[in-house]
Amino acid sequence: MEVGDLNIILLGYLIPFLPLLAFIIIVSMTKKFRLTSAIISISAIFISFLLSLILLYFRLKDTNAHNFIEYNLPWLSLGNFNLNVGILINNLTAIMLIVVTTVSLLVQIYSIGYMHGDDGFSRFFAFISLFSFSMLGIVVSNNLLQLYIFWELVGLCSYLLIGFWYHKPEASDAAKKAFVVTRFGDFGFLLGILILTYNAGTFNFIEIEHYLKAGNMDAGLLTIVILLLFCGAVGKSGQFPLHVWLPDAMEGPTPVSALIHAATMVAAGVFMVARLFDIFSLSSDALKIIAYIGGFTAIFSATIALTQDDIKRVLAYSTLSQLGYMMLALGVSGYTAGMFHLYTHAFFKALLFLCAGSVIHAMHTNNIWEMGGLHKKMPITSITFLIAAFAISGIFPLSGFWSKDEILVNVYESGNKILYYAAVITAFLTAFYMFRLYFVTFTGNLKDEHAHESPAVMTVPLILLALLSIISGFVGIPGTEKSIYNFLYTGEHPHEVAMNLKIAISSNIVALSGILFAFLIYGLKLIKAETMKKITGPFYVISKNKYFIDEIYLFLIRKIFFAITEFVKWFDRHIVDGAVNLVAFLCRWAGAKLRLTINGNVQSYALIIFSGMILIIAVFAIYNPEALRIFGGR
């Protein structure tokens, strides 16, 4: 191994370790000292960020995109079966590390301002550091077991951070809901892992890939296993039907929403599919299902976002919708497009959330109808929000355009008309609801005179993220040689990255029309919002109530699940316990009966002895043919 490799391995182990160190220090030592905790946490992530940049530089220097560096520290060895703490550094890892560390760093700086005065200030930073450690652990893992461990850790951190204000019942309920719903996904994930490793004999990604490519697993079983692994992504990344936890997770502090539920943790599902894409691509059926689930989630969540009143809820559904886009991209084998969108989405979505946090901090409410005209009082927030809104709508030349366009190209080229039109409609809806949000919140009449701009510690991250939203797309201009596509692409076929003008222009037109429509209703108020409500009638009600999915789930749980548990309870109480009681009862009954033989009466003893003797003779007579001869003849 060259020296360069050694450096990379060291970086690989160090980058996740630093936030862990910060967590340990804060929890054990600096809980009382707020600013110290914040500084420790931020410095840890900042160093990790710098190290990630160095690692990216190393990977950029290496022109072969297929190269990777893997290293294993042996942990447990049982015969042929080895468990390792290992890292796998390839270009995908490098990009994801940048995303996670950048967003984490900016969010933590923002949190100094947002969480100011909160009782749990140090606890917040401790948990954020733990989360950063877990997320970075997912990114660098090279085997399924380690991935799963960090996966669960991320879920734990999410629980801790959603329920951060634990004395609020809605918050702790939301945390529980998040944990339980993702548990369903994680269970499928675990099953998939177990089946896969049982067959392959190893947890390691690359070894499994070789095993599967050699055709060792039956195709049907492979599809099932892949879908089970995908269950984990369904849970974590909020695909339908396990999307219900994400909107409720908005009960947590807004920096948490920005970091975890916009940029990183929910992207973990997408990342996992990308990481294991060589495995996933072996089953075209599974990929088709993934594409449909992704596409459906995208349009489904977009329709709900149209009618929500809570600013964070709109953003949550928007996140679900964009995650659907990413899954859709991966499903049509547009692996580079999906990852590119993850990367750009992280920046502008985090920006949107932090702006929302800024607004909430100033207005002390989440309801957009109580806001208005904030553009005058909070200019920085307003402008950065606008930039992010343009980015998410996919307007040229912001970052969102390049990544969304690429996804549309991939979907179009896969030939699936339904999914393509769904994606285009979703783009329209996305533009519409984002600008509905912008116009209602920032334009119009000023409702609250006391609103003020946030302090610098909060606005600087906003500005940085806005810059990133603008420029981060330029690494993905199709047709250039040093683009992100070639950086990420690890397939065999030469990748066609020519720009498809038709799609680019049509997507821009669609987005602009969405913006126009929103402007007409909410900006100029030419069309009344109430008339829109009346026109759409029942659709409005369904959309507002999130398609009543939570109610349906609750009903199913009450009727079906509880019925099953009632039965199980009955079974346990009467049959299982009954069996145990039966044994005790039999012992006592037998004892009671046998007691009667010891009655002190010698004659009864004599009878028993004599009967026993006769019995023995009889048994001998029957079972011994020699003796039987005596009774039966010669």
Add this chain to the structure above:
Amino acid sequence: MITLGHYIVLSVLLFGIGVFGILTRRNAIGILMSLELIFNAVNINMVAFSKFLTPDLVYGELFAIFIIAVAAAESVLGLAIILAIYRKKQTVNADEMNIMKY
């Protein structure tokens, strides 16, 4: 012609009656008397076999004499014990002599 079989069947029947008596008689003395029946059944057996199988050797008869002697001794002692129990419990019913039960 009386065969050995006759004597043995007689002996077995007497034995059966004696066993029945031991297991069912209430009076303790009755039990002892049934025991005497058993001894007699055995004696018939012994002597019959001796006479039929080995007429010159008298082992069966000798053994029968010993059985009679020992049976007599034993019945003496049994009756003495019954008397002793009668003095304490004022009863000779075997049903009521059950202090060995716990």
Add this chain to the structure above:
Amino acid sequence: MALIIFYCMAVLILISAILMVTSRNIFHSALYLAATLFGVAGIFVLLNSYFIAGIQVLIYIGAVVVLSIFVINLTKKITGENIPQFNKQIIPSFIVAAIAVVLIILAVLKTDWFKRISGGTIAAMDNTAIIGKQFLTDFIIPFEVVSVLLLAALIGAIVLVAKDREDEK
């Protein structure tokens, strides 16, 4: 001829025995026992062992039965009970005894005794002299031991039945 006498004796024995175990009055039982023992002595005579027959009458009937009658009288209550003499186990006992008897008789009847031994008749000789001689030569030790046994029984019986000095006072 001998067969008829045998059957008479056998009937006497069995009937007396059955009456003995089923009689309510214990005194009657003792008398039936005596009758049974007489019958057995008769069987011994049929078997040409006159010595055994004599001993049987002398010891069993003369000593054991008489002693039993003594004890019966000593343990009878003044009111005289004629309670049923069968305890609770009568049916199981009957079944068990019957099965035992049937099994053994089956075994006995199926055995061909006389292919195994030569001759089928009783030796006509009376062996009293030989018995006596055997007692004092080959069987002298059992003879002496039985004497000691009888002595022990005697002393044991006396000890068991003796009245305590304190009771008298």
